[in-house]
Amino acid sequence: MKENNTPMLQVQHLTKHFPAGSHKLVHAVDDVSFSIERGKTLGLVGESGCGKSSCARTVIRIYEPTSGKIFLDGADISALTQKQLLPFRRKMQMIFQDPYASLNARMTVHDIVAEPLRAHNICATRQEEHEMVREMLERVGLNQEHANRYAHEFSGGQRQRVGIARALILRPELVICDEPISALDVSIQAQVVNMLRHFQEELNLTYLFIAHDLSMVRYVSDDVGVMYLGQLVEKCAADEIYAHPLHPYTVGLLSSIPVPNPRLAKEKDGSGLEGDLPSPIDPPSGCRFHTRCPFATERCREEAPAWQEAAPGHFVACHRING
Amino acid sequence: MEPVLQVKDLKTSFLTSSGEVQAVRGVSFSVNKGESVGIVGESGSGKSVTSLSVMQLLTGTGKIVGGSVKLNGRELVGIGTKEMRSIRGKEVAMIFQDPMTSLNPLLPVGEQVSEMLWAHEKDLSRADREARVAELFRMVRIPEAEKRLKSYPHEFSGGMRQRVMIAMALACKPDLLIADEPTTALDVSIQDQILKLMRSIQREIGMSIMFITHDLGVVAELCNRVIVMYGGLIMEQADILDLFEHPCHPYTMGLLASIPDINQDKQKRLQPIMGSPPDMIHPPKGCPFSPRCPYACRVCLEELPPIYTAGEGHVSRCWLLDADAPAADNPLSYAKGGKRG
Numbered sequence: 001m002k003e004n005n006t007p008m009l010q011v012q013h014l015t016k017h018f019p020a021g022s023h024k025l026v027h028a029v030d031d032v033s034f035s036i037e038r039g040k041t042l043g044l045v046g047e048s049g050c051g052k053s054s055c056a057r058t059v060i061r062i063y064e065p066t067s068g069k070i071f072l073d074g075a076d077i078s079a080l081t082q083k084q085l086l087p088f089r090r091k092m093q094m095i096f097q098d099p100y101a102s103l104n105a106r107m108t109v110h111d112i113v114a115e116p117l118r119a120h121n122i123c124a125t126r127q128e129e130h131e132m133v134r135e136m137l138e139r140v141g142l143n144q145e146h147a148n149r150y151a152h153e154f155s156g157g158q159r160q161r162v163g164i165a166r167a168l169i170l171r172p173e174l175v176i177c178d179e180p181i182s183a184l185d186v187s188i189q190a191q192v193v194n195m196l197r198h199f200q201e202e203l204n205l206t207y208l209f210i211a212h213d214l215s216m217v218r219y220v221s222d223d224v225g226v227m228y229l230g231q232l233v234e235k236c237a238a239d240e241i242y243a244h245p246l247h248p249y250t251v252g253l254l255s256s257i258p259v260p261n262p263r264l265a266k267e268k269d270g271s272g273l274e275g276d277l278p279s280p281i282d283p284p285s286g287c288r289f290h291t292r293c294p295f296a297t298e299r300c301r302e303e304a305p306a307w308q309e310a311a312p313g314h315f316v317a318c319h320r321i322n323g
Numbered sequence: 324m325e326p327v328l329q330v331k332d333l334k335t336s337f338l339t340s341s342g343e344v345q346a347v348r349g350v351s352f353s354v355n356k357g358e359s360v361g362i363v364g365e366s367g368s369g370k371s372v373t374s375l376s377v378m379q380l381l382t383g384t385g386k387i388v389g390g391s392v393k394l395n396g397r398e399l400v401g402i403g404t405k406e407m408r409s410i411r412g413k414e415v416a417m418i419f420q421d422p423m424t425s426l427n428p429l430l431p432v433g434e435q436v437s438e439m440l441w442a443h444e445k446d447l448s449r450a451d452r453e454a455r456v457a458e459l460f461r462m463v464r465i466p467e468a469e470k471r472l473k474s475y476p477h478e479f480s481g482g483m484r485q486r487v488m489i490a491m492a493l494a495c496k497p498d499l500l501i502a503d504e505p506t507t508a509l510d511v512s513i514q515d516q517i518l519k520l521m522r523s524i525q526r527e528i529g530m531s532i533m534f535i536t537h538d539l540g541v542v543a544e545l546c547n548r549v550i551v552m553y554g555g556l557i558m559e560q561a562d563i564l565d566l567f568e569h570p571c572h573p574y575t576m577g578l579l580a581s582i583p584d585i586n587q588d589k590q591k592r593l594q595p596i597m598g599s600p601p602d603m604i605h606p607p608k609g610c611p612f613s614p615r616c617p618y619a620c621r622v623c624l625e626e627l628p629p630i631y632t633a634g635e636g637h638v639s640r641c642w643l644l645d646a647d648a649p650a651a652d653n654p655l656s657y658a659k660g661g662k663r664g
Contacts, residue, residue, distance in 0.1 A: 185365035190595030256515035258540030
């Protein structure tokens with residue numbers, strides 16, 4: 001394997017707008033830039049509707065980017081046709097949120113996991129395909145007997161294992177995990193997270209991990225990016241964001257996490273976030289967070305804050321921080 | 324003092340084509356006045372079916388096959404539909420997980436809340452009802468309450484819809500509010516707002532709450548007492564501090580260990596509970612948790628453990644608490660030898 005220092009994924013000024021009728025646009029992703037080094041994990045968090053899933057789907061070219069560039073292992077994939085993309089698709093795979101909706105109910109587990117192999121014409125013989133699927137299923141903790149069953153016969157955690165097997169059978173380098181654990185029970189979440197971490201170490205995978213569960217994100221990510229209304233508002237090392245959050249939105253989001261400790265929980269009050277996410281069709285002027293920010297000033301209403309490095313490796317977009 | 328809700332040996336089953344699914348297999352607990360009790364468990368543990376049984380809202384193949392549910396001393400099992408309808412909403416109300424589907428999309432929200440008053444307080448005039456609904460909207464902190472009465476559900480966000488549901492549930496000042504995962508479908512920021520709202524409303528009007536959730540963090544924020552369910556049975560029941568600080572059941576310990584701690588060392592792996600929940604058509608003969616339990620002995624697989632008292636108001640269904648349980652490698656030896664309940 002060649003040694004290289006190009007980031008596995010590099011996203012520059014990525015923008016995705018959806019038409020919303022009567023010449024209006026949903027600003028789902030607005031000028032988002034980040035990069036992920038090989039073998040690392042970037043966690044992307046925010047409330048629902050903040051554009052984190054749209055961002056992931058645009059990166060993997062399920063959605064066409066409105067503007068901006070996407071580099072996969074140094075190669076610009078943002079303008080390729082779907083046909084030209086095919087060889088790159090082997091390198092990037094996705095794990096979806098809902099293990100109930102993302103597996104075809106009419107296919108056996110074997111067929112679901114073998115489908116990527118067939119799409120890319122990888123196996124010359126049935127025998128070879130069989131062998132690869134068997135091995136992959138074993139690695140996610142399912143056995144041969146499971147291969148001939150249908151998705152509805154499995155629990156949520158087992159289904160997510162099938163989803164992981166499907167994503168990893170092509171030996172991708174970048175895996176986009178779109179809330180892979182949100183639909184699972186707590187005891188099962190830990191199983192899946194540990195499995196994802198195990199595969200990362202073993203196969204040197206790069207993850208873009210989308211979640212709204214901030215406590216789990218810290219546990220899986222090297223870096224964390226916080227999104228609000230289509231924009232990145234803060235990004236830094238995972239531990240740093242919990243220890244020294246700078247953006248008022250991040251602070252609010254962190255204090256909203258229920259604390260699994262009754263002694264601490266009773267003390268906290270008054271913090272947290274007020275109000276709801278404004279509409280991404282007509283995002284607020286200036287800093288998009290100003291409508292909910294306890295520190296908003298005239299300047300925040302008028303002028304969008306710049307993306308600046310407040311401390312080494314710690315980026316934030318807020319007028320209160322003078323870098 | 325008599326508890327608001329008293330459930331004794333409740334058994335609920337669903338008769339399906341592939342057999343009888345024993346969703347709740349003998350559950351006893353009570354909720355006292357002004358208390359908020361959390362029921363925790365993973366999907367399929369029977370926590371939602373327990374709440375639906377209390378509300379007499381089981382549909383289709385679901386049926387209470389045994390036990391008793393007493394609300395304010397009155398037996399609800401076997402009560403007539405009409406009589407139950409006069410209790411539901413007035414003495415016990417419920418809010419559901421998904422505020423998107425629990426509201427009628429064709430009616431203004433004010434009217435939907437007003438319906439509750441119309442059903443239970445016939446002598447109120449239309450204007451009185453409207454005033455009461457506006458007051459309720461203010462209580463659940465819906466901004467510009469009077470203006471929002473005429474809005475339709477689609478004009479509200481998820482959090483606001485859940486506030487409407489809470490307003491509806493509180494309209495007739497019920498003695499007991501059953502909340503079935505009311506914040507699971509919401510963002511953490513909105514969940515936090517709703518939990519704060521429920522806490523302050525409970526302080527204001529002092530009703531009892533039965534809060535069903537899978538999230539121990541949420542329980543820690545809101546409840547005084549916790550019931551942990553698994554496989555249709557109560558595994559452990561304790562005061563909130565007791566449960567978090569001295570858990571007396573391997574399942575509870577497993578649940579607590581699988582929550583990531585903000586201060587936990589990242590290099591450490593989370594400790595998941597291995598395996599998956601039991602099949603309730605053929606529930607295990609012994610302890611339902613035994614196939615996943617790291618401490619399971621032979622007796623656990625063969626015989627259902629009785630309920631042991633582990634402390635004041637603290638009970639646990641685990642063989643490890645038996646006086647004859649082995650002392651070596653016993654995580655519960657500190658609470659061992661409690662009497663059988």
